[in-house]
Amino acid sequence: KMPPKQKSYVANMVYVGALAWLIDIPLANLEEALSVQFGGRQKLVDINMPLIKQSYDWAKENLPKQNRFKVEKMNKTDGLIMMTGNEAAALGAIYGGVSFVSWYPITPSTGIVDNLLKYLPKLRKDKDGNPSYAVVQAEDELAAAGMIIGAGWAGARSMTATSGPGISLMAEFTGLAYVAEIPTVIWDVQRVGPSTGLPTRTAQCDVAFVYTLGHGDTNNPVLLPSSIEEAFEFGYKALDLADQLQSPVFVLSDLDLGMNNWMGHPFEYPKEDIKRGKVLDAQELTEVENYGRYKDIDGDGIPYRTIPGNSNPKSAWFARGVGHDEYAVYSEDPEVFAATMARKARKFNTARSLLPEAEVKLNKKAELGIIAYGTTRYAIEEAIDLLKAQGLELSFLRLKALPVDKKLVRDFIESHKNNYVIELNRDGQVFRILQNEFPDLTSKLASIAHIDGMPLMATWVKEQILEDQA
Known part of the structure; x- marks a missing residue:
């Protein structure tokens, strides 16, 4: 008994109830499915569920089961989670201690920062409950790259998220970070290029570009996630690697991973402490004779750095994109420049032992x-x-x-x-x-x-x- 107009909306529930009897779908599961379908609105569930039950009971009395088909409960998704690669990347970055993000929206990477904005207010507050992060939407990708490099120079864990056209605009600043050896992370959720290309299609066409992004002899570490688990893992490891190598680090996702929902195992909280790399505090600096910002003391190509705010007078250094010597002093000396480039090559080889193994x-x-x-x-x-x-x-x-x-x-x-x-x-x-x-x-x-x-x-x-x- 229901209004005539309502019958046309719920008539298909007769079919659902009869089918549930024929292929052994429990009524409790149907009620749960209705609740999900109607967003938890119990009134709508109460309108549809009695009709399903009546149809089920009628079929039970009048329709003998003559087929071998039935629905069995499966548990292949038991214990798994579902999310996009962009969401996993955002969570990984948060657990890696990201504190500064600058970006300019572009498909298909926008979801990374959308999710940072979703989770940062919940997960990144200081002891007084105030935000311990900053997210800035820049006027373009060039400005975003400049901001994250400035934040990296100041000691923040910084990142941006973009795609191919944005990477093109970031090339100049990436070269600056390479030469000045400033840590930052750039997520490139790849789409089809060149130029605007196919913004809503997937590809792996930026690999060679970001690997050597910047004019001159430039090399950048690149991470290549294949799953939401690795998007999360590389989200925090990229920040570690940027600090350890004092370099821009690229993470190359793609539209397929970034924007689609994937099943995966629940993420584990990072077991290792955050790795800030070779950073000297004021006390440690007193024990170093003749400190030079770009000296290769350990032979691995990675120098020791200081962060603004260090009270030791020896801590100051000039970050520059032009030729410089071990003390960050401007130099056009051919031997000094050749030695600097050779050291950077040693550092890039050191990266091989720090990056995730194939x-x-x-x-x-x-x-x-x-x-x-x-x-x-x-x-x-x-x-x-x-x-x-x-x-x-x-x-x-x-x-x-x-x-x-x-x-x-x-x-x-x-x-x-x-x-x-x-x-x-x-x-x-x-x-x-x-x-x-x-x-x-x-x-x-x-x-x-x-x-x-x-x-x-x-x-x-x-x-x-x-x-x-x-």
Whole structure:
């Protein structure tokens, strides 16, 4: 008994109740689903649920079960969480101690800062309950880069989030941070370029760009997350690495990971303390003779720095983007400049031991290997299973960072007759990086590069490898 107009809205519940009987869906689960569908509005649940129950009871008396189909409760998502890569990145940065963020909105990275603004007020307050962070929307990406570099110079843990066009505008300031050795983190949620490109499609086309971003001989550490767990992990590790290496650190996500919902395991609170790297306080500085901001005391290319506010008179130094000596004094001396560039190269090599290690799934039967990174991992893992069903065995190395661990990657390449470097860009950017790293192994490397704005497909990977092997 209900008003005639209402019947047309709830008539489909008759079907739901009968179907629930036929395939064993518990009524309690249906009521829960209705509550979710109607946003917890119990009045709407109470209108629909009696009709489902009546239909269920009628079907139970009049419709004998003559099929073998039924719904069984599953627990494959038990204990898992669901969120976007952008949200995971924001949470990771917060747990890594980020205290200054500057940005300019751009698809598909906007969600990172949206989530920072969502969670920072809850998670980052001082003992008096006041905000212990600042988030600034700049007038453009160039200004945002300048702000995070200034904050990094002042000792804050700083970051921005952008995509390809924004990275183009940040190139000049990134070069300044490289030369002055100022820590900061830049998230690049990649989309299809060049220029405006395809703003709402995914790609891996910024790798080579950010790896050497800046004119001259410039190298930047790059992290390559493939999941929400790694987006969270790299969210805090990137801040550690920036401080440890006194360098801009790029995290290359993509639209697929950043904007889509993914299932993953609950995040773990970082087990290690925050790593600020080589920072001298006033007392430590008194024990250092002849302090120089850019001296390579330990031989790893990483100098010791001081942060503004240090009361020791020796702590002051001039941050500059022009040539300088070990004491941060302006210099155009050729030998001094060459020594500075050689030290930066040593520092970049030191980064290899600090960055996340590649994941290797070695198949002892395989003569072929696949090298890839980021969200292509899922299609590649499926493609490996498809190829195995056709009698072709493969190993898989997934890069998590650049520069690579030379020994680990060299061992993998050498242990296979041929290695396919698979990526979502036109020119095979990581393929070319590996060629440069291992010029003696280029005959063992082959590029499979593809870009159409869509996520990688396992069947396409399978077909490309089978065609090459034919």
